[in-house]
Amino acid sequence: MDKKIGKVTQALSANRAKLPAFTPPAIMGDAMPVGSVIAFAGEIRTSGDKPFETNLPMFNWLKCDGSSLEVAQYPELFSALGYRYGGSGQKFNLPDLRGEFLRGVDVDSSNNKKASLEGRKGAANGGNHEVGSTQGFALQSHVHTYQKPKRAMPILAEPGVSTTQIPLSQEDTSTPKSSQKNENLALSDKETRPVNTFVYWLIKTKL
Template sequence: MSTPNPQASVTATILQVANPLGSVTAYSGSQDPPTGGVSGEAQWILCDGRALDQETYSALYNLIGTSFGNGTVNNPNQIQNAFNIPDLRGRFIRGTDDMNGTAAGNDPDLSSRTAMMPGGNTGQNANKIGSLQPDGVVQHSHNYTAQWQQADDGGGFTGYGFDSNSTPSNPRTYTSSYIGGNETRPKNAYLNFIIRVK
């Protein structure tokens, strides 16, 4: 007969209080974290967008609803009343701009955000948690200077210059070759994200 370990019990309680249901955190494992099978113990799973049963995970469903999707995709078991957890594979996380209903103005393209999966929140929803933005580069322009030679009546040549705001009589378009990678990104390291579901 095993002896109860009060220290382990206290540690588990602290971890549950410190990480409320629905918490998402980085995790260095490659699979769902193991649980000890103890009743009431926290359960975490990878944020891979899978569909979960609304009844089995009712407390989580009451918190996030269909913010990330209505369960019609990533549902190989064809769960009838389902909802999706976040799909954070290959994605960065961004803080919401309007926490507590007050916009900070740090997401200028807020209204164009799209649903992560079918039925999920968009930039048009009051609750935008779970919405996505595609890759983007801020609008910008480049100035350039070009030179050409023009003959005058005396047969000589005179140099002229124009900048990017000039409109030449015979404009030409030039295309440079592509350089760089397939996306714009900061330096990064791979880790999994997990979500507390129970």
């Protein structure tokens, strides 16, 4: 039995020797293009030396917070962004993605959705349908069904005035009854949104 196990082990070792060495994908190294944006789930160092915080500039990343940068300090990033997000002369701006979701540019693809182009506003120096454009809040148009009453509806008048009834010309029971309001549904008068989690949007600044 031991001899058989030894032969199997030798065969596996021989096969491993024939396999090419593992090469990390470009996204794991410095080959990620300058101007790339990623989501970062850790804390970012702002001052001091706290544990579990990352010093972004050390790794050539910055937050997408609309900051103004020197062209001379970040020439590669300027080549990628230009003045698209604002700035002039020797300064240019980062995109400001704080509190925003990202959506793929949808102009020249077969997946083009008209809704993705509606009401878009270009970046400081970009077109309305180009990268960097933004789109405001919207709620998709929709309809609701309701159950039509089967009896006349009494209309209450002011005190001292008689009531009246409005007869129904026909009964309609073909529409389903509306569901009860979900009391656990969180409502907001500020936005319509999916379930979400906070992350930092980071941009690659240098190779």
